Amino acid sequence: MTTLTIGALSTQTGVKIPTIRYYESIGLLPSPSRTGSNRRSFDEAAARRLRFIRHARELGFETEAIRQLLTLADDPAQPCHEADALARAHLADIDFKIARLQALQAEVRQMVEHCAQGQVRTCHVIEVLADHSHCLSDRH
Incomplete structure (x- = not known):
């Protein structure tokens, strides 16, 4: 051995x-x-x-x-049903995380694309971070 x-x-x-x-x-x-x-x-x-x-x-x-x-x-x-159930639960968690990341991606993309890159006082990034009502979604 x-x-x-x-x-x-x-x-x-x-x-x-x-x-x-x-x-x-x-x-x-x-x-x-x-x-x-x-x-x-x-x-x-x-x-x-x-x-x-x-x-x-x-x-x-x-x-x-x-x-x-x-x-x-x-x-x-x-039987492998328990292994399958564990894998399916993990897959559901992955799907949830992907959906959440896609929503975050859309929010940050929108924030960046609307920034005029002027001065901080008119920066869209700062405005969105300071005021949630500028976001695409109220949940993230």
Whole structure:
């Protein structure tokens, strides 16, 4: 069985050493065995798990959702409806954030496009920021 030091695990997975330690401390990554000199010794299963965590983080999943997905992944014979539900909830959150960012983009674009770039006393950017009634929407 091949074992990896924390440095080798970091290199192999692209996850920084402090992040590996953090994932271990919050229980996403099981505590590894230790060598005689008390160094962490990781196996390939830990590398696979860490790649899973990294990819889930890249996709924007929160820590608790990752924890739930890992629990599901640890029992591959069970139905995947819970994993699907977690992913669908995450997708809905992404859709909400995109809609909010698009609304913010429209507001800031309108604010910038109407600025005459004269003096601050007549600056549309300053006017809009000072008086919400100049905005396209009352919610943002």
